[in-house]
Amino acid sequence: MTLTPLNPALGGTFAPPVMEARRWLDGVVFPPERPLINVSQAAPVDSPPEGLRRAIAEAALNDPAAHLYGPVLGNSELRAEVAAQWSLAYGGEIAADQVAITQGCNQAFCAVTATLAGAGDEIILPTPWYFNHKMWLDMAGIKAVPLATGAGLLPDPAAAAALIGPRTRAIVLVSPNNPGGVEYPAALVRAFLELARARGIALILDETYRDFDAREGAPHDLFADPDWDDSFIHLYSFSKAYRLTGHRVGALITSRSRMAEVEKFLDTVAICPGQLGQIGALWGMRNLRDWVAGERAEILARRAAMETGFTALEGWKMLGCGAYFAYVEHPSALPSPEFARRLVREAGVLTLPGTMFMPETDPAGQRQLRIAFANIDRDGIATLMQRLASVTF
Template identity: 75%
Template sequence: MSRTSHSFAPPVMAARRWLEGVQFTPDRPLINVSQAAPVDIPPEGLRRAMAEAAMTQADAHLYGAVLGRDDLRAEVAAQWSMAYGGTIDAANVAITSGCNQAFCAALATLCDEGDEVILPTPWYFNHKMWLDMTGVRTVPLPAEAGLLPDPQRAASLITPRTRAIVLVTPNNPGGVEYPSDLVRAFFDLARKHRIALIVDETYRDFDARSGAPHDLFADPDWDDTLIQLYSFSKAYRLTGHRVGAMVSSPARLAEAEKFLDCVAICPNQLGQIGALWGMQNLAQWLAGERAEILDRRAAIADNMPRLATQGWQLKGAGAYFAYLAHPFADASDVLAPRLVRDAGVLTLPGTMFTPTGDASGTRHFRIAFANVDRAGIETLFDRLAGFGGVGRPLAPDAVSA
């Protein structure tokens, strides 16, 4: 068997196939809440900076350092040190071809075939896919109340082959922001067992809280345990340029360099130039983007009562996502294609974020609302509210499962 045969098809691509043969009209266009990537182009100043670099900087078209441009690594280190109240050096930062590649590189430095990694469920499906393709066993950690993972339950899952625990906060797909003390508890657990804690903070720029979301970088020895991942795609709309970051110990980054040199040689130069310009010039603009996302999150809550009367439940909301429990007897993966045909809504079922056979996955949908404004969210809820009579309604306790 091939390594890829151990995994499943990319969920977003699979969901797009549900659109085939379905006609949408001007008075009821498709509402696509299946993917979190922003569809708007970067702001003009950033595009001009990249265009100028393309015309005037020879190195923008050449191979660069495997771990990224020195100026961008230094900027990340300086801004992260200030934001988190800790000490982060440029040598702690690697720039990667997107945050997914940062995750893959981190796992390459940690795991051999047959090792284990603990993933809270519902999980980010690309994390699960990569573990499957590399022969690493995924150990599910079902979320508790509020979609929060429990460190004590995680402790019971650690074995001699456990190499890491992975957290995504703000969470994809659940949207919840993990409390600082919860993240610290997982850090302490990982350090106690001498395993890594990988914290994917792709959506950190849209956290509703002010100040640092955790205090891990304030620990003088943070890099003996913590591996932080980040994406510039969401902050600066650089999705097509593939720029992410991995923050860890210099020794681990030296190991990651071996992996990165084989899969991309170096990150996209123009993307890195754009990311640096964004970090240095777009703080106020990014604050406005955050405010807009927080308003869309509020719009989800504002519109939820009319769905709640039909038995829907909002399990989590934050960053780009809302996680909804539906009231129907049919499973979410059966209902999702019907939503396209009957309601003009493309969304992902919870089965794409949970282990096969997990009943929780059948009860939920992920709504990625980053590209739907407040008016669009109201229309989305109109359509969900009108999606009645599909299957038979469940008892309230079944929806809560």
């Protein structure tokens, strides 16, 4: 049989890691007394609060416009709400027309990088990286340049500067980090902005997990810079704070001139973000401040349980922990992909190996795992520690 042509960039992109890991469950039976502990994906599994669900339901039943195309750049009220709340939270000035609503934060990343780089260009990603960022760059023919992180999984601006070449278009940071969990100090984020500005490239900061940052107040001062939009691009997701994963609602904040290019991308791939999800996000922003604070407190308590639990695990090493994730070194001589698959069969734990977050040439990934602990409570974390402690392979 003659195959139709395949885009080599897409064909050379690795398979979705979460879907690959789920296939490890095929044929495995988990007894009732030892059910699967799934720490492979960072996504809320519970429904949004009732008030938010009612707001969506009311719109679905009674608002005809909720079922029509909306503005390409998103609901004007939601854009204005983001601008107002972010301006207050970060001590800066953000206008509604500098905000776009997207079909999830992944689409925000795709849209922004499409305005910055084309095939053959380069974007710097600290490692371990968020695999969907790497996948999109591969699909687009953009070279992902790995920036190894040091102690505490913190990237070094000087090391990044040495990687900037004539085709470098941006540096991407994620804080709190996925997969590492670490929160980047404000001074470090500022140093990366100054580097990007000095070298004429963009700084993309993905703050999907900002609502679960352990620090009080603004995590950085970039929006307080009156010229922030010359180099800085901010990404956000409503999925985690308001449990809207299935509705796909994200946001990006950038300059007005770049927003005109973003609009071209979004109009082509989605026409507009989903109306009902945006209605839910707006209602959540206006009504769920205290509820989100409670969710944050619970996540921070689970983080503390993870940190305490790992201090008692012989041979294991925690490299980073925060927001939804712990990033750890395992004690086995097995490479992490094989170790992770055996954890499913022999410990009833599904997690992701570090090789899914690292270049193939980096041996560190063979010793590392990402544990997405946000979906298990403190009792579940205690059980997880017991199972990891029992591992002998």
